[in-house]
Amino acid sequence: MKKLGIIALALFIQHISAQVNRFVYQVTMKPDAENKSEVKTENAYLDISPEKSVFYSENRIKRDSIMQKAFQGGGGRGSINRDQMENLRTSINYSVEKDKTNQKIFFKDRIGRDMYSYEEDRPLSWTISSETTKIGEYKVQKAETDFAGRKWTAWFTTDLPYQDGPYKFGGLPGLVVKVEDEKGDYSFDLMKNYKIAEFPELNQFGNTIKVKRADFVKQQQKYKSDPAAFMNQGGGQGSFSTTIRTGGRSGAGGRNQNPADMRKRMEERVKEEVKKSSNPIELQ
Template identity: 35%
Template sequence: MKRQFSIVLLMIAFALNAQTTANRFFYELTFKPKQDSAKLEKVMTVLDISKDKSIYQDYTLPAQDSLIKVAVDEMEKTKTWKDISKSLVLPKFTYKVIKSYPSMKSTYEDRISRNLFGYEEDLKFNWKISSEKEKIGEYNTQKATADFGGRQWTAWFSTDIPFQDGPYKFSGLPGLIVKIEDSGHNYSWLLKGNKKLENYSEQTEAEKINEKYGMSSKVNIVSKERFEKAYNNFKADPLAEARPYMSNAEVMNRKMPGSDVTLGQYLKEQEKIAKDFFNSNDNPIEISSSPKK
């Protein structure tokens, strides 16, 4: 009986360990942030594939996890405040796309003020697979095309990598997407490498800290239309929720702990950062709502 119990515990341990592993695929995203400009920007993004889901996001903040943790630990230890955003590279994109396996139903989520909102989609891409093949880096790939979000896309996928997934919302090909770009060269993803994560956490350090200090990690699922309306309102006034308190001079003149910066100055700086972020990109990936059938 004791031996059987030990075997059960061992099986549970293996199961728990399996849940903490993931395959991380690094995609370099080249994109045109302004519709009327030829200027291109680049950012590294990642697709993390675990047993029952994949998570796609900008890699800028996760790449700085250790720096964020050290800075916050120091603030908690010394009881002083420091605006660490000045020492961080800020992301180009803040959203995540989570796809559930095996259905591939996706959830697009982003933070709107202090809360996380998301919308779900059950996208079925009408891929047209060509016989054309190409070697991209170390990968043997095959061509496929589809219309999505008002753009025409060409993808190159590899059956050598047995995941029917890809960056952003793209999925449904008989292998991982190695490269995908639209016909206007507004957005182009290229697989640059991959690695196995043995102690995988879905949350970044920044997200753990936000949750610790009162920013909910629960995703409020709403319709896509409601999400876009709320997000557009947030873009127009990033400090809308804080606005009622900003008329209180006493509160706004309070110094941040261990700092000469007032709360009012800090909020003003955060408003500028948010507006600069929103104004930096007026060329969305999707210029219409759904893939053409």
């Protein structure tokens, strides 16, 4: 009986240590260079285990969950509440995974119909200040870095046993509680944290194409300059014509609609989205 108790305790300790710690950040963004008064705010998760961490949108995982339930229930896309999905639209379409064992950062983002993945090749170089303050319940210390065309100020804490942060930020002797660029275009603020059982699985609709970062930037620029041409010239496996053939439904959704009209509306929508993303988090 005593041996069983020891085994149970060992399993309990193993379970606790295997849990993932979730840190919820409020992300504030001004993605439209021509309209800085339009501020977007949403939450993102930084899930941390001893082996890795993943940063991604809260809305994304909620949308994934709705779609998964719809398909598991046999209803497919037709059973999805479009208003509910619209309310969960995200400006954080990317995810960032940090491999703690090999000290590598992997970035994933969608361009057109496909997901692209690259390994970050620019190490962060921090200047740590002696300046300290308090944010919420944490004592924090100031650090600064220049990264991807922006100057960033971070406040990190050693009150928590993690050397990590939102987005690609990390490498400080503590957890980043707040980080903001000097223009105030982007900021990440820690709101709360709790434990979860395991990392959720992020749906990767479409192909995942592994590229070098420089190639990702080239593909992204091609897409931004002419999204319709990019998708129709094979810059991704899907195309506008494929989307029109497979994505619509009869009636308001579309098989009975004129494909040329649908294509035009889709092109206009994508161009408008690109225009409203003219102030990206990375400028270089």
